[in-house]
Amino acid sequence: MAKNIDILTDPATGDLRIDTRRNSQGVYAEGVQVGEATAQNQAAILQMMKGESKEYPTLGVGITNIANDHETAGWVCEITEQLKADGMRVNEVKIDLTNNKLIVDADYDTK
Template identity: 40%
Template sequence: MKDILIDDNNDLCLLSGDFEVGYSDNQQQKAILSTEKGEWKEHPEVGVGIAQILADDLYTEVLIEIKKQLEYDGMQINNVALQEGGKLLVDGQYN
C-alpha cells in the first residue's frame, strides 16, 4: 500500500519540500504494534501495546493479539512467532 511516509522518530518524511509517498505496510504494522488501545481516535479498539504486554511475559497472548490486530487491518496472516533473540516474525501480506 502507498501512503505518506514517516521516519523512525515518527516525523513526516519530506522530499524536495513535499511529503514523501511510498510503500507503507511496514510502518503501518509498526504503528499498530507500538500503540495502545484507545490511541487511535477513530478506531479505539486498534493497538497492541507490545511494550507493555511483553513486560508481563504473556507471549502467547501477545501473538494472538498481534494476529488479530493485523487481520483487522486487512492482512492475510500465515504465521506470527517470536524467534531467537526476541525478534518478531510476521508472515503475511495485505489483500
C-alpha cells in the same frame, strides 16, 4: 488507493518524510513522500495502545507491555487479530523470547 500505499514517515522520529526538490523553473516538484507502507503500518499497530487512535479506538497491540510477560500465545493471537482488523493477510506471527525477536509475515491483499 491501495492500503499498502500511504504517506511515509521517518521510522526514527515519526516525522513525515519530505523531499523539497525544485524543478528547473524553481517550483517545488517534490513534497510529502508516498510509497509502500506495510511495515510502517505494522509497526504503528504494534506500538499503539488501544484507545490511542480516536478513529479506531480498538486498534492497537501495545507491544511494550510484553516486556515482563513470558506467555506469548495471547500476544500472538492479539497481534494476528489486530493486523487482520487492518486488512492484512497474516501468514505467520512468531515471538522468540530467547533471542528477543518478533517475526511478522503479513501483508495487504492488493488484488
